[in-house]
Amino acid sequence: MARLPDSIATRKVxxxxxxxxxxxxxxxxxxxxxxxxxxxxxxxxxxxxxKALDGSMLSPxxxxxxxxxxxxxxxxxxxxxxxxxxxxxxxxxxxxxQEAYKHLKPILAISEGRELLAKAGIPEEEGVILVDxxxxxxxxxxxxxxxxxxxxxxxxxxxMPA
Amino acid sequence: MPETTHTVLxxxxxxxxxxxxxxxxxxxxxxxxxxxxxxxxxxxxxxxxPVAGTCSLIWDEAQKLWGRDPDFNRRMMWDDIKNGAAxxxxxxxQVVEEKDEHSFDxxxxxxxxxxPESLVPVVPIGKMVLDRNPDNFFAETEQVAFNxxxxxxxxxxxxxxxxxxxxxxxxxxQMLRLGGPNFHEIPINQPVxxxxxxxxDAQHRQTINxxxxxxEPNSIDGGWPSETPxxxxxxxxxxxxxxxxxxxxxxxxxxxxxxxxxxxxLFWNSQTDVEKxxxxxxxxxxxxxxxxxxxxxxxxxxxxxNIDLELARRVGENHGWPPRQPSRRPRVSxxxxxxxxxxxxx
Numbered sequence: 001m002a003r004l005p006d007s008i009a010t011r012k013v014x015x016x017x018x019x020x021x022x023x024x025x026x027x028x029x030x031x032x033x034x035x036x037x038x039x040x041x042x043x044x045x046x047x048x049x050x051k052a053l054d055g056s057m058l059s060p061x062x063x064x065x066x067x068x069x070x071x072x073x074x075x076x077x078x079x080x081x082x083x084x085x086x087x088x089x090x091x092x093x094x095x096x097x098q099e100a101y102k103h104l105k106p107i108l109a110i111s112e113g114r115e116l117l118a119k120a121g122i123p124e125e126e127g128v129i130l131v132d133x134x135x136x137x138x139x140x141x142x143x144x145x146x147x148x149x150x151x152x153x154x155x156x157x158x159x160m161p162a
Numbered sequence: 163m164p165e166t167t168h169t170v171l172x173x174x175x176x177x178x179x180x181x182x183x184x185x186x187x188x189x190x191x192x193x194x195x196x197x198x199x200x201x202x203x204x205x206x207x208x209x210x211x212p213v214a215g216t217c218s219l220i221w222d223e224a225q226k227l228w229g230r231d232p233d234f235n236r237r238m239m240w241d242d243i244k245n246g247a248a249x250x251x252x253x254x255x256q257v258v259e260e261k262d263e264h265s266f267d268x269x270x271x272x273x274x275x276x277x278p279e280s281l282v283p284v285v286p287i288g289k290m291v292l293d294r295n296p297d298n299f300f301a302e303t304e305q306v307a308f309n310x311x312x313x314x315x316x317x318x319x320x321x322x323x324x325x326x327x328x329x330x331x332x333x334x335x336q337m338l339r340l341g342g343p344n345f346h347e348i349p350i351n352q353p354v355x356x357x358x359x360x361x362x363d364a365q366h367r368q369t370i371n372x373x374x375x376x377x378e379p380n381s382i383d384g385g386w387p388s389e390t391p392x393x394x395x396x397x398x399x400x401x402x403x404x405x406x407x408x409x410x411x412x413x414x415x416x417x418x419x420x421x422x423x424x425x426x427x428l429f430w431n432s433q434t435d436v437e438k439x440x441x442x443x444x445x446x447x448x449x450x451x452x453x454x455x456x457x458x459x460x461x462x463x464x465x466x467x468n469i470d471l472e473l474a475r476r477v478g479e480n481h482g483w484p485p486r487q488p489s490r491r492p493r494v495s496x497x498x499x500x501x502x503x504x505x506x507x508x
Binding site: 002003004005006009010037068070071073099102103104148149151154 | 177181182184185187211212214215216217219220222223226227230231234242247434436439
């Protein structure tokens with residue numbers, strides 16, 4: 001690495017969600033990132049508004065194949081049982097995190113989000129951050145982004161069929 | 163060509179695909195001169211250091227991005243600027259006193275070499291901030307005519323042979339590309355300060371010159387146009403740095419340009435283990451696309467071992483060639499290199 005960044009400003013993070021998502025996860029991450037000049041993007045199976053667990057409606061910023069993982073610096077899987085189930089049943093949803101893993105990107109799952117990672121064959125290891133609630137996201141995600149990539153994963157990344 | 167070893171190695175590394183233009187480092191391969199008020203000349207290399215750090219994509223990621231969003235880098239730059247997140251680079255210089263020109267184990271006028279920052283530190287002297295998108299992309303971007311011959315007072319050219327060639331060829335290129343000799347009158351290329359030259363007429367001329375003479379001396383237009391002589395004040399014409407020259411003029415390359423590998427090795431050694439793996443994978447892939455097997459063999463057995471034996475061994479393994487000891491620092495003459503191509507060994 002020639003020179004690492006000293007802030008996470010302008011970094012882009014995908015927030016994967018579908019119907020049934022925990023709205024506080026999406027809004028919480030977006031706010032945490034915006035506070036540091038970075039950006040959280042709501043990525044959904046389609047451009048149709050998502051109905052969150054609490055009944056509120058969320059407008060996606062892009063579709064899974066519209067802003068694939070190669071266009072972002074890190075991926076967060078938001079919580080909410082229905083949302084995670086829908087993403088786990090989607091090839092694009094599974095591929096999103098697999099490809100991010102292959103490209104050494106930080107991956108973070110909130111509560112039920114870890115089930116998508118398990119189904120996608122993502123091991124629990126450094127750079128794969130599992131938290132129980134959105135307030136715990138900020139620091140580990142920030143630290144991971146400051147390293148740009150999870151370099152220790154390089155030897156295992158080639159085993160990922162993506 | 164062994165001369166390309168250093169540059170090709172950079173293109174095989176993660177440096178070849180920056181994550182974002184804001185993470186891309188730049189430096190001139192050419193050595194210029196800085197001339198101070200007293201007329202003293204010093205050699206200089208210019209650098210752009212990205213404030214956001216130097217970060218790269220992964221090769222597989224870059225390949226996919228190319229298909230998913232071929233405009234990715236430009237779009238990100240445009241969107242970031244639109245959103246107020248300016249792109250920033252520090253301008254830095256490496257300055258070498260003329261008396262120190264020959265104190266390096268490479269020629270500082272050889273454009274395949276850089277001056278290691280451990281020997282001459284990069285001193286920041288300014289900053290470039292990109293904070294506004296063009297109003298019209300074609301008018302303000304596509305029609306830009308870069309030319310290393312365009313310099314401001316205080317900068318002069320060195321005898322770097324590639325730079326000398328470019329001083330000629332960039333003008334030629336822009337005349338062809340932009341349809342004639344008046345491309346400096348296109349708004350994006352037009353000097354914002356008053357300027358004088360002796361050009362007149364031809365395609366796309368904007369200036370309406372009066373009078374009849376385009377030459378000097380003349381007796382019909384009061385002696386104008388007239389060449390501006392050099393002067394110590396700010397309004398004098400350009401003159402090159404005064405230099406006493408005593409040398410033979412020959413068609414040959416200086417012996418001091420003969421080491422094509424040391425700086426490639428320096429770059430290889432500067433890479434982390436992961437980055438080295440990426441370089442091995444890149445050479446393995448690119449060579450797999452080379453149709454002529456004797457060229458693959460030559461790269462693996464003659465070029466790579468001179469960068470690093472382990473690099474050569476790993477790439478050779480992937481191509482089924484056993485490792486071979488390097489012929490350290492071979493001086494391949496043009497004639498020998500040509501013979502090798504005509505008489506393939508496989």
